[in-house]
Amino acid sequence: MSIQPPRPRGPSLNALRAFEASARLGGFTAAAEELNVTPGAVAQQIKNLEDWLGEPLFQRTSQGVRLTALGEATAGRFSDAFDQLGEAVGHLRARASTAQISVAALPSLAQCWLMPRLPALRRALPDLVISVTALEKPPNLIREAFDVSLFFSEAAPGADEIRIAEDRIYPVCAPEVAASVSSVDDLTQVPCLRDGHWQADWQVWLRRAMPDRPIAVTGPQYSLYSMALDAARSGGGVLMGHDSLVAPLIERGELVRLFDLTVPTGRWLTLRTTRPVHPALKRFIDLLAS
Amino acid sequence: MSIQPPRPRGPSLNALRAFEASARLGGFTAAAEELNVTPGAVAQQIKNLEDWLGEPLFQRTSQGVRLTALGEATAGRFSDAFDQLGEAVGHLRARASTAQISVAALPSLAQCWLMPRLPALRRALPDLVISVTALEKPPNLIREAFDVSLFFSEAAPGADEIRIAEDRIYPVCAPEVAASVSSVDDLTQVPCLRDGHWQADWQVWLRRAMPDRPIAVTGPQYSLYSMALDAARSGGGVLMGHDSLVAPLIERGELVRLFDLTVPTGRWLTLRTTRPVHPALKRFIDLLAS
DNA sequence: AAATCGGCATAGAAAATCTATGGTGAAGTG
């Protein structure tokens, strides 16, 4: 007997989330990455929201978007609201007994630092289901379903962060290659392996090794550090080694250091966690950071 | 060149909203009404959320659902988060210049109180687009896209509420019917029109009119008050009139009062607004409440 | 005993959302 009228429809929650992420990150492309969709999807969501509202939230320019006054005035409230929503989801996951741990890590850290430690971790924490995702950039832990992230960071550690090790670099190579390099100048005569994402490493080290006389080294480039590392192990050249990643190989004699100069990059291998940290997660990060 | 890994998926925002509404309202059916979907849709959303979580949030019984300990412990945070989200949407709408006003009202109030006032309102506020939705129960103004609601309420007025008039009732009928009713006892001899949602009106009035000797009246029942009112105007019987709704008709002589007894129902015609109240909305409610 | 009330499951329909594509203008590069 009751009337079932067409209630006025509110904006879609996904559209609000797209708006919030775009406002916070300063563009549709960045928001799309965080939301794990294409930029076109974000653009459409925001267009829907603007149509619903009857007013633009972003001013489009050919090199990006800028918030309108309306968008500027309201975006912060949405960030607060979605922060709180993320927190609530965190509590939900924290209290659920199924102990899922999801780790986001830089590909090189995932492969060269975390993977070697995983077997022991899984043995020590057999009740946890640990999954690892390699990402180029640190995820937003409040918004995305990760529990822990593992990246290099320059910033001073915040409340939810633990500095695991300082990032220090030095050249390494296979033992049989070491014989052919006795001075820094010899580096120009051998392939100097590089990682695509850490292009600057060689320059950073060389600036300290040869402050007065700049020299240039060349060599093949790999998109993944682990590939460059494999190349170095098999005698393919000299790699700029990151201490956290190559130390075990030096220990085992698979690689040897060239020269004694160790240069800190100013970054730290930093472990970051979501709030709240539930008991299972606490055990995990305690083991990882020890 | 970058790795595009399958990021762990979070729960859908719609599922979280369904959970929050169900927890707050105590059932899937009530949540479904607020969300404007079928109960089955809510049940599925919540099942998805529970599957994602790996743990139930509600304990199902044959006469409803009850929150589990996990649901109980986390629901409040979601209410807070969605409240904040609703507030943010409110600010968005408030600042958008397109002056849309959406009113939710009890069907009887929509038809018999608001509609007669609308032409003057639209004349006074030509820049506003005013839409009216008839609802049986007051909507949740923080969650739904209404700006104003108009219902009868017993509770003391809150911060966002204005009492417009006390709900007072007395029997009314067409002038030609009035001749046949001279005492309260005569009411048993004429059709006493009733509104399906306000069944108790006659009893409330009769208990005051005849405190010592209970009498019963009978007559046709209408699902909408405006239909009962039409029946009364065309001489179909005696209607229990609500002062706010019948006063103009008495003024115009289309209906006449029987007896002098006016009984307050303890309820008030109450106007409620969302926060924030933007200028256009302020003008609207000022005119309505005056 | 019958009606009512919340639930459940499921299939098919509908709607929302996303991807893919080809296009624009502005800025940077050799």
Next chain:
DNA sequence: CACTTCACCATAGATTTTCTATGCCGATTT
């Protein structure tokens, strides 16, 4: 100067999500 890159746009079609419809169940009420 061409050439490339970048961020965004529009649109069509695909995909995924969400919803409705239906028949069912057990408890409560009448």
